[in-house]
Amino acid sequence: MASACAGTVSSIQGPPDRYSQTDSASSACLRNPSCFTQAGDEALLPWVARSAGALRTAATALRLLEAADIHRVGQILADCANHASTAVNDLRLGKGQRPTREQCQTVMKWDSQGKPITCAMQLGLEKHQVALECTREKLVPLFPDHFTLEPHYLYDAATGRVRFVPAERVAEWLRDGLFHLLLGALVPDVVLHALGEPSRAQAVFDFKFPCPSGNPLQWGQHPHHGSPQGELYEQALGIKRARLVAPGYGVQ
Numbered sequence: 001m002a003s004a005c006a007g008t009v010s011s012i013q014g015p016p017d018r019y020s021q022t023d024s025a026s027s028a029c030l031r032n033p034s035c036f037t038q039a040g041d042e043a044l045l046p047w048v049a050r051s052a053g054a055l056r057t058a059a060t061a062l063r064l065l066e067a068a069d070i071h072r073v074g075q076i077l078a079d080c081a082n083h084a085s086t087a088v089n090d091l092r093l094g095k096g097q098r099p100t101r102e103q104c105q106t107v108m109k110w111d112s113q114g115k116p117i118t119c120a121m122q123l124g125l126e127k128h129q130v131a132l133e134c135t136r137e138k139l140v141p142l143f144p145d146h147f148t149l150e151p152h153y154l155y156d157a158a159t160g161r162v163r164f165v166p167a168e169r170v171a172e173w174l175r176d177g178l179f180h181l182l183l184g185a186l187v188p189d190v191v192l193h194a195l196g197e198p199s200r201a202q203a204v205f206d207f208k209f210p211c212p213s214g215n216p217l218q219w220g221q222h223p224h225h226g227s228p229q230g231e232l233y234e235q236a237l238g239i240k241r242a243r244l245v246a247p248g249y250g251v252q
Helices: 052-061 067-093 119-139 167-175 229-237
Strands: 037-039 042-044 107-110 116-118 147-149 152-156 161-165 190-194 197-207 243-246
Touching: 067 119, 067 190, 067 197, 067 243, 107 119, 116 119, 119 147, 119 197, 152 229, 161 197, 197 229
Parallel strands: 197 243
Antiparallel strands: 037 042, 107 116, 147 190, 152 161, 190 197
């Protein structure tokens, strides 16, 4: 089993693209966070009549993704999760194989703090990598400026203040060893947001890869804030419900 969890996965092709692009753009009001809120799969604007036509018109004016766009992205992410799980399992375990509970619990190595790295954790990391690569490949042609992968948000739970940290700044801090500057950062896998505005989130998704596959889905606890990650995403980014995406489960 050691060989099944060793190494990394870097270049597995995504599933065939079966989605077409829809257009939702134009300007205004993005500087005021009270202008819009998110509920379920719908981008709801509290000061606009909730007819389908009114929502589409307002979403266009605010440069938001429409409800149909968010739903389409969810389908893409579910496909990417299924693809990633199958691709990594096939590569590490053999065609059509899935890890058993015993295999998932096998300790592969120990980290610098003496904590065990299990096969489940190793497979999960590889599946995340493949799923994110698949997501990027599928969403760039559709909504290139409406999503961000693994964005970093600095969140002060006491004050409710949240600050988006651009990827270039994150890379700079990591390169310079300034890890303390990212202490407590929230890093969801996929954030859908207003055009070019990662701080104006509309939907948040996290990939999960249960090992074994029948394990229930649940949010992990944030190591710094001590709360479930999903709750923190909702509080910090002002969305109604953060979503989990997992193979076999779809979007939950």
